[in-house]
Amino acid sequence: MNIYRESNRRVPVGIFVGFDVASESRKSAKSEAQSRIDAARDEAERRKRKPCQPLNVPLPRTFAWAATLPPDVRPHALIRSYPRITNNLALGWDDVDATHAYFGHLVKSTRTGRRGFPEQMMSEILALYWHYVNRFPYMASETERSRSRLAR
Numbered sequence: 001m002n003i004y005r006e007s008n009r010r011v012p013v014g015i016f017v018g019f020d021v022a023s024e025s026r027k028s029a030k031s032e033a034q035s036r037i038d039a040a041r042d043e044a045e046r047r048k049r050k051p052c053q054p055l056n057v058p059l060p061r062t063f064a065w066a067a068t069l070p071p072d073v074r075p076h077a078l079i080r081s082y083p084r085i086t087n088n089l090a091l092g093w094d095d096v097d098a099t100h101a102y103f104g105h106l107v108k109s110t111r112t113g114r115r116g117f118p119e120q121m122m123s124e125i126l127a128l129y130w131h132y133v134n135r136f137p138y139m140a141s142e143t144e145r146s147r148s149r150l151a152r
Contacts, residue, residue, distance in 0.1 A: 058083040065090035073131045075124040082121065089128065096136060103129045 058079050066074050066086070079086045085106065092098040106125055109116065117125065 055087065056084050059087050059090070062086050062090040065093060069128075069131065073127050075128055077120050078124045078128075082117075085125075093132075099132060103132065 062079065062083070066076075066079060069075075075086055075089075088102060089099065092102060103125070106117075107122075107129070116122065
């Protein structure tokens, strides 16, 4: 018998002893004003909740990505202190444009009042960046050109 097909069988009357259909419908039927109040309360609670935050723990994929890096480039401290950043790097590592842009965002913050990363974190970020740039010769040449323009 299919559970979605209607059955011709009737439910025996004695099964629902003590169940009053009329009283249950009165309990569940709210006034229109009460429904509006509940909806407004739900909306206020929804606005109070924080928006979704990125996962701030290192993912298994991040550990696998770090294991593929040369030992002198592996970002051990960055994984411990800023797992969200290493998760993003691991996720976009194969997308050249996105990773290059993300490194630029990490190194040059446009937000005011920011102190930047601690020295050890910044050295790991820069080591990763130079390792990444050396994987793609055309990126290295662009980076060298921009560095020479800054030196002028």
